[in-house]
Structure formats: structure tokens, C-alpha cells
Amino acid sequence: MAQSFDVIVLGIGGCGSAACAHLARRGLQVLGLEQFASVHHLGSSHGETRIIRLAYFEHPNYVPLLRRSYELWRELEQATQRELFCPSQLLLSGPPQGETITGALRAATEHHLTIEELTANAVARRFPGIMIPEGHAVLLEPDAGFLHVERCIEAHQTVAREHGADLRFQSPVRDIHIAQNSVTVTTATETFHAARLVITAGAWTSLCLPTLPVPLVVSRKFVGWFETRNRAYQVDAGYPCFYFEMPHGTFYGFPSLNGASMKLARHSGVEPVSDPTTVDRGCHADDIAPLVEFAGAVLPEVTHTLSQHSVCLYTLSPDHHFLVDTLPDSPHVSVACGLSGHGFKFASVLGQALADLATEQSSRLPIGFLSRQRFL
16 A cells, blocks of 8 residues: 655765754654665765855855855754864866856855965965966855865754655665656555655656756766875864865865875866766776876876775756756646756755745755756
């Protein structure tokens, strides 16, 4: 016999676990379905760390959501008694007229954010081991830092369960039927009914919603941890996260958490994936070469020795901004997708927005610029 819930959440990684927590705290009967384990490395929410920042160069409209996101991460830390956010500052560097510098200054000006302009010599004094390319401008955001990804997901799942949510893992969905006022979801072994559906399936969104009116592209992203020669790169030594707009792409990285290696990745570029389940998760020379080139130009104490690697999936919208909305003609179905490689920092506030959409079909949060209407 099919079980019934108020709302079903498909995919309980970054955004899905947050949505489950927010919905359950509102007293709804929540079912969360995840095709993999509770915390896994097969999607977009893994790999130890994610940068969180306020001076958002992608668009200043994100800043109010980020302010709320900061508040919610702090609340989640208090609720679970776990450190989720590590303040470490963020160093931004690129051409003075490039997207990174101009966008961050615009966001800082419009929203009265604290940001510091540095010279290359000042960087060398404050952060030994970073070389600023000639002609680059540099900004330092003191209120930025990073989130512990897996801990954040576990914390949201914990809160969801504490408020009665039923979270089921290793439960891939076989069929979704959306009726006028209800949904039916079928797994390999069970069928569930609900009045509302939230889809936070990441790279699998288009498979769950083949009629989604916005085309999404899944891209493979390689992440590497490279051994270091200098313990000054450690987070405990005050080393910042960093983001560089270089001639051959945009790159980011984190201070060393273990004193022995640093996490580096290239944000730019698209390597399309036809099936996220069978993506190549190996390590190849073409994966390593751009990171080695970047480190050679900027991080002289980082070696070419790779200690570990991971493969992440970006789900790209056409304009690389999020899609957070209800479905056309199905207002009881809401979705967050197309996070385009910069969404995890927003997971806490997107969980709140999705809970709003599921219960009220609207939200007081300023998410209008992320609606599907912009693609019409």
C-alpha cells in the first residue's frame, strides 16, 4: 500500500537536505529520497570545502540571499553543535577591468560590504607564498571563508530527522507522475503519494523532469589536492581562500587543512557529460596540467605532486544563474537546479526558499531574478 506524505523531496544533498530540514521544522510530513548514500562523492556536494563570500561578482542580486544564508549556517551550527563555517578571508585577483574585480566592487558598493584593495607587495607581505601576476588587481574580502560540505549536509539531515522527516537512501526513483493537485513517486520497491514535490536532483534534474522548459548542461569538473612545501599555506596560519581570473581560465583554492596539501580547481570551461551516472571519475594528464600551470604562476610552494583527486558535477543553466521556481502549470512542484558550480554556499537559504514555494507557492526571499520567467 502506498504511503502518503505532505511533501516529497527528491535528492537530499546540499539543497535537498536543507529543504527537508526547513519543511520538517514547519511541521510537515516530509519524505526525502536519495539514490545514493547519505553523504556521497557522486554529485556536486562533496570534496571537503566550498567557498562562501558576500561580494558576489556574478551579480549583486545574490547578496541579500547570501546574508540570509550566513545567518542560517550560523543557526545550523548552533542547532547541531558542529563547526560548519570557517572564516578565512578570500583573495580575489584578476585584470582590473575583468569580471571578477569589477563585479566584486559593484556588489560591495551597492550593498555596502567591507572589501580591501591590496597591492601585490602587500599580498607578498601578508600572505607569503602567493605571487600576484603582473597587471592584476587584488581584493580581499574579510568576511568570506569556507563551508565544510559533508558536515553541512549531515547537519541538515540531522535537523530534518529530529523534526520527523523520513529520509531514505539508496532509493533511486523509477517514475514520477505529476497530477493536477498531487504527485506519485515510485522507487524500485515502493510507491509514495504527496500533495507537493520538491526536486533538488542536481545533475539528474533533466532525467527527473524531461519536460523542464530550461535546457541544462552537466559538466565534469576535476578537483585536485597538491602537496605543498610551505606550512604557511595552512588555514591555522591565516591563509585565505583565493580566486584568480587568469588568461587561461578562472581558478580557485583553499588553505591547507592538513598542512600537507592544498585543494585547487578550475572553475571555467565546460566538459559536457551525457550521463552523470557514468561520468569519468579518473585522473588524467589533461586534468592536472591546467592546475599545475596555475600553481606555477601563482603558488610557488605548491608542488606538482597530486595527493588525491575528486570529480564534481556542475549543472549549468543557459546564463549560469540558478533556477529556483515552481513548474509551469504545476505550482505544487518546485525545483532548484542549474546552480552552475556556485550554489552550495546558498544551500541553507535555498532550502528555505524551496520550503516557501512548497507551502505557499511564493517566497518573501528575493528570488524573483532566479525564476524561469527570464527564459521566456
